[in-house]
Structures are given as structure tokens and as C-alpha cells.
Amino acid sequence: MFGIGGGEIFFILIVILMLFGSDKIPEIARTLGKGMAQLKNATNExxxxxxxxxxxxxxxMKSLTGGISDxxxxxKESMSKSINPIDLANPINEIxxxxxxxxxxIKRQM
Structure with a gap:
């Protein structure tokens, strides 16, 4: 998620907790959720x-984007035909x- 690891998210949460306090965090989350919902509704409109x-x-619009989808x-179909997993499975099993x-x-000797 945006190149942020678990430790970094934990650090950000600790900083937010120290800045705003535990009583304000649910209110902030609720406000962010409402804002994101409004943004989604606006983009859909x-x-x-x-x-x-x-x-x-x-x-x-469907005919304009239909050609791209086709x-x-x-x-995708041509790529899946050229790289067939069944053809790769046999050499992998042999190796x-x-x-x-x-x-x-060697395993038996140890």
C-alpha cells in the first residue's frame, strides 16, 4: 500500500495517537470516512x-471504449497462448x- 510497510504504519499510528489523543481518533476516522464517501459520490456524478x-x-461511450477492451x-489471449503453464510444467518437473x-x-548420508 503506497510503499509503506507495517512498521511505518505502526509509527504513524503512534504519532497520530500522541498528537490527537485516543478520544479524538474515532471522530477523525469518521470524518475521513464521510469525506471519502463524498468524494466517491462526486466522481460517480x-x-x-x-x-x-x-x-x-x-x-x-461503450463503442469508444469497446475497441480498447477488445x-x-x-x-491477454495471445500472451496466455504463448506462455502456456502446461508447457512449462513438464520441464520444471524434470528438473x-x-x-x-x-x-x-546426500540427504541419506546426513
């Missing part, structure tokens, strides 16, 4: 207005067996 305006002007799907055969006598 903007998306809806853009789509409505495009439809009013005769543009079909290209992405075909690229695994070779390593086990080589290390078997």
Missing part, C-alpha cells in the same frame, strides 16, 4: 454527467526430479 452529455451529442482481451535424484544420496 461526474462520470454520469460525462456519459449523459456524450449520449446527448450522439457519442456512444484489444486488451486479444492481447525437480533431477535435483531430487542428485540430492537423495
Amino acid at each position: 461526474i462520470k454520469h454527467e460525462i456519459q449523459k452529455g456524450a449520449e446527448d451529442n450522439g457519442l456512444d 484489444e486488451i482481451a486479444s492481447a 525437480k526430479e533431477d535435483i531430487e535424484n542428485l540430492s537423495g544420496p
Whole structure:
């Protein structure tokens, strides 16, 4: 999450606790939650207005983005065909067996 590790999050929480106190933290979290919900609603309204305006002007947003979606799907399909996990599984199993055969006598000696 944003390149922040567990220790860093813990440190940030300790600093917040020292700055605001334990009684203010639920209030701050509630306010942040409401703000994020308002932001999400505002972005959804903007998306809806853009789509409505495009439809009013005769543009079909689904056809504009449909071509991109089709290209992405075909690229994924071609990549999955070129890198087939079944084709890779057989050589991996052979190498695994070779390593086990080589290390078997060594393991028995220890």
C-alpha cells in the first residue's frame, strides 16, 4: 500500500495517537470516512454527467471504449497462448526430479 510497510504504519499510528489523543481518533476516522464517501459520490456524478452529455451529442461511450477492451482481451489471449503453464510444467518437473535424484544420496548420508 503506497510503499509503506507495517512498521511505518505502526509509527504513524503512534504519532497520530500522541498528537490527537485516543478520544479524538474515532471522530477523525469518521470524518475521513464521510469525506471519502463524498468524494466517491462526486466522481460517480461526474462520470454520469460525462456519459449523459456524450449520449446527448450522439457519442456512444461503450463503442469508444469497446475497441480498447477488445484489444486488451486479444492481447491477454495471445500472451496466455504463448506462455502456456502446461508447457512449462513438464520441464520444471524434470528438473525437480533431477535435483531430487542428485540430492537423495546426500540427504541419506546426513
